Amino acid sequence: MLKEAVYHRPKNNYAYAYDKETIHIRLHTKKDDVKKVSLIHGDPYDWNKGEWQTQRAEMKKTGSDDLFDYWFASIQPLYRRLRYSFLLEDETEQTVYTEKGFYEKVPVEGIDYHFCFPFLNPIDAFEAPNWVKETIWYQIFPERFANGDPSLDPEGTVVWGSKDPTPTNFFGGDFQGVIDHLDYLEELGVNGIYFTPIFKAHSNHKYDTIDYMEIDPQFGDKKTFRKLISKCHDRGIRVMLDAVFNHSGYYFEPFQDVIEKGTESKYAQWFHLKENKVVTEPLPNYDAFGFVPSMPKLNTEDPEVKAYLLKVARYWIEEFDIDGWRLDVANEVDHAFWREFRHTVKEAKPDAYILGEIWHDSMPWLQGDQFDAVMNYPFTNAVVDFFAKKNITLSHFKNQLTHVQHMYPESVNEVSFNLLDSHDTPRVLTYAKGDKKAAKLMYLFQLSYSGTPCIYYGDEIGMTGGEDPGCRKCMVWEEQDQDLELFAFIKKMIKLRKTAPAFGNDGEFSFVDYGDELLAYEKISETQSMIFLINPTTEAYDLRFEENIKQVVDVDEDSNMKDHNIHLAPSGFIILERR
Incomplete structure (x- = not known):
């Protein structure tokens, strides 16, 4: 047993309050090294005849990556206090892992040997908004979605879609254009809109804010924005705005004064x-x-800056009833500011969603005092590399996703913002070099994975585009130029996520093994057990299932099931349900 690979920390993603009664405990060991792990736990004040009283709970192996096996236990301590250690076993030995190291037997002469979860204080339980778990987001770059009011067009606006996007050209997208197409979004099935910045700015992307308290006049006025929010809410669609608090724009009045x-x-x-x-x-x-130079960094430690930005955060919630903030370049702003930001936002609207733009391991921001979630780019990179670029193996893909699953507490994973592309990246079909079957597999995986998925505007009708500015083309509204078959597919996947209990966040995700070439995973809820079989190869794949199963929905006409025999076409898939 390689003891150097055994790791636990009594905090963060290894020991945390899942809810007001439940503590989640995790441990990792060297891959394929330990056969069984038991959690030895007890109340620190529960003693009898000089001995500490303990119980044992067998830990579940929840996944493996290329280096580690991950183990998990869920405990509801009667008195909300916990001391604990781990009993590790393989074929030849067993050892007890404690805060002070490894022992042959459980140390019972003193509880200070054991890891400590001092008290489950309800306020420490990470609580992200429940509605986010049921939300399918649609990201809109307002300048390029739809031009509903040409009278607002900036000087020099070009005809919609008549030219390729550049860093400086304008096409006249606005709020009225979004209002005009809410029926379209409702038909697709999305119930959340994430807008890139809408505030007064010099550029077409609006990440160089001039005035945080005013809407950019090319999008409309506050009356139109209030109308947009109201119409979205009437349809059950939440709205999240993009806040650029790391830096202002060059023409921001305070910077002009400087x-x-x-x-x-x-x-x-x-x-x-x-x-x-x-x-x-x-x-x-x-x-x-x-x-x-046009994006000077704000000093968020300065009391005046802090007061101004917190006023902004509160204003758009209280005045317009927005449902969340996406925070640009969030990792470059100090933690103290984000703690005050969370307090301000949750005071204004307790179930507002706070999403940070961070591309790397974000545990320091996800401890319940700052963000509800971050943009899950590790997920994005793994999915794009495997399905679209095809530059990693199935084994590597599963390792990466297993690592992502264990980076954060489960309460964070449930609201993690899972995107395939955005205004900062090439589009899905461009990544996939036009391979629509690969794109479908990416959407199937994204929409059946834990978290809250986001679709970038136009992807659902087959739009393409490379790096910025290529990914910021005008939305295609002419039906003859839309890929309606892809739209129908994504619409069906969204409907499944909403109606099949195990398909979405109610289903616990885990990889299963049905062969080295077949991507297979289970989603299991209290009422449903689903199996997803994906053939990412260029050859057909056949297998036989002895379980009592049925096909959930016929969405891949080239793949099928007859009796217990399953045929998967190249880049094909099938969704099954255990009877």
């Missing part, structure tokens, strides 16, 4: 100036997003 007056400006402390006067070329002499 440009004019330098360190003599009353706003000098709002930014991170390195010299008396602002210099933008060849590199800015102030902190910025990357080295982009």
Whole structure:
């Protein structure tokens, strides 16, 4: 037994309050090294005749990646206190893993040997909004979705879709355009809209804010925005806005004052100036997003900046009833600010969703005091690499996803924002080099995976586009130019997620093994057990099931089941349900 590979930490994603009564405990060991793990646990004050009283619970192996096996137990301690250790067994030995190391027997002479969960305080239980677990998001880049009111078009606006997008051109997308197409979104089945920034800005992408309290005039006014929110809510569609609090735009009034007056400006402390006067070329002499001079970094430690941004966070919730904030470049803003931000937002609307844009391991932001979730780019990368780019093996893909599943507490995973592409990446079909079958497999996997999935506008009708600005084309509204078959497929997957209990977040996800070439996973809820079989290869795949199963829905006409014999076409799939 390789003891050096055994790891547990009594906090974060290894020991946490899942709800007000339940503690989740995790452990990892070297892959294929330990055969059985038992959790030895007890109340620290429960003693009898000088001995600490303990119980044992067998831990479940919840997955493996290329290095580790992951073990899990769910405990509801009677008095909400817990001391615990782990009994590890293989074919030849057993050992007890404690906070002080490894022992042959369970140390009972003192509880200080054991890991400690001091008390399950209800306020420490991570509680993300329940509605997010049932939400399918649709990301809209407002400038490119629909032009519903040409009278708002910025100077120089070009005819819709008449040119390729560039970093500087405008096509006139606006709020009225979104309102005009809410029937379309409702038909697709989405029930959440994530808007990239809508506030007054200089660029077409609006990530260079001029005024955080005003809507960009090309999109409409506050009356139209309030109408949009109301109409969305009438249809059961939630709305999340994009907040750029890491940096402002070049034409943000306080920064313009700093440009004019330098360190003599009353706003000098709002930014991170390195010299008396602002210099933008060849590199800015102030902190910025990357080295982009038009995006000066805000000093969120400054009390005035903090008060201003928190006012913004509260205003759009209280005045317009938005349902969430997506936070741009969230990892470059200090944790203290995000803690105050969460308090402000949850005070204004307790079930508002707070989503951080972080592309790497985000555990420091996901401990219940800052964000509800982050954009799940590790998930994105694994799915794109496997299905679209085809540059990793099935084994590698499963290892990556298993690692992602164990990065965060289960309460975080349930609301993790799972995207396949966005305004910052190539589109799904472009990743897949036009392979629609591969794209379908990506959507099947995304929509049947734990978390809250997001579809980037236009992907559902087959739009393509490379890196920014190519991924920001105008939405195609001419039906003859839309891929209606792909639309119907994604619509059917969304309906399944909403109607089949195990398909969505109610189903516990786990990989199963039906052969080295076949991607197979189970989703099991209290009332339903589903099996997903995906053939990612270029050859047909046949297998026989002895279980009592039925096909859930016929969505891949080239794959089928007769009696217990299953035929999977190349890039084919089948969804089964245990009877």
